[in-house]
Amino acid sequence: MSDNAATTACADTAAPRPVTHVAAAVLLRQGPAGTEFLLARRPEGKVYAGWWEFPGGKVERGETDAQCLVRELQEEMAITVTAATPWITRRFEYPHASVRLKFFKVTAWEGGAADGDIHAVEHDAVAWTPLGAPAAVAPVLPANGPILEALGLPEVYAVTDAGAHGVAAELARLDAALAGGLRLVQVREKGDGLDGAARRDFAAAVVARVHAVGGRVLVNDDVELARAVGADGVHLSSSALRAAAVRPDMPLVAASCHDAAELDAAIALGCQFAVLGPVAPTASHPGTAPLGWGRFAELVEESPIPVYGLGGLSAADLPAARAANAHGVAALRGW
Known part of the structure; x- marks a missing residue:
């Protein structure tokens, strides 16, 4: 799940809605052109099928953001996170819910495909893009714009x-x-x-x-x-x-x-x-x-x-x- 609410933002309501907490992963690796980040494509049958996003999902009762991150990447990417640090927090309004997304930078993991890459389990494709470069795939969910821009800033x-x-x-x-x-x-x-x-x-x-x-x-x-x-x-x-x-x-x-x-x-x-x-x-x-x-x-x-x-x-x-x-x-x- 990702921050795709920009295209589906709804009008303000009279009463505040419950907030759904989501952990989202920015997976980083060293590639031929330097540090790269991963985007995953939503499969057919899901809302925004064919759009690219950062992997992640909803925080379950009793979980911390970090615990959710580990569980979701095991389910969605078949990897076990071994190094992750908290980053920025974005909030978006969906038609059905108010969502808080806590982004983590994930820099090390175990598992994945036999060739050492990551093959998505719940998405139908993944793609790596160098930091600071335009996304290598399209369409990327519009609300990911601030995230992509922020990733381009050096440390x-x-x-x-x-x-x-x-x-x-x-x-x-x-x-x-x-x-x-x-x-x-x-x-x-x-x-x-x-x-x-x-x-x-x-x-x-x-x-x-x-x-x-x-x-x-x-x-x-x-x-x-x-x-x-x-x-x-x-x-x-x-x-x-x-x-x-x-x-x-x-x-x-x-x-x-x-x-x-x-x-x-x-x-x-x-x-x-x-x-x-x-x-x-x-x-x-x-x-x-x-x-x-x-x-x-x-x-x-x-x-x-x-x-x-x-x-x-x-x-x-x-x-x-x-x-x-x-x-x-x-x-x-x-x-």
Whole structure:
């Protein structure tokens, strides 16, 4: 079962309906073109037959989301999950029910076909697609759009600090990180010793480098600068987020958040992702008490958009981030 309610959303009703809880799986493997995810096709005789979806199903009485995930993949794919981490939570309105879908990233399993692939039991076909690429099959249930978009976001989000390191040193650091696979960067420089022209030149240099390897760049708070240098989007500071009445007209919009209210504001504004922190003690905010991964997990448990942990983190913190419902880590120094 998948999040196919976008094509069948019904009008609001006077009284709230019971919520059906569903666990959905994003199966990930290493393929010839890098990391790939799996979609499965609904068979004849079922609603939306022939449409592609993420496998999963309804949480039964007494089950946790994670337990349901394991059971459903045994039934639908004949595999036993051995490594899965919680991810985003989406809600949709079906004509007959209100549905909450908890998505998990599944990275290891046992069983499957003799050739090592997965052959569906309850679907009539499966297909693998590289992360960040358009789905290799069609039609994909329209409500899966936000899920596919979110899957295209890398796990590491680098934040520049040329004001502290110097422009030449920061560009050299960026070149090394891009060679190592970095693909998502925020140009944060503001009030850090870079005047208007210097900031624009630096942002343009970052965009040129990142775009050359197929990555994306956001500019902190400055929509005009983002457009001028050809950036992919804008990253709103928490103060800009609180002041925003409408979503900036950019392809990619993110926001910095520190608490539940700001995270709700980012979701309501239509941001594609958010960063939340500080998770750990950080030199940039020495007087701020860190959230810790436990509190972080509580705040993002129901988030429908990917959320990165921020504050005193690096790529070495990715395992803890994944376990806490985070999409990944954002870092000012640790990239």
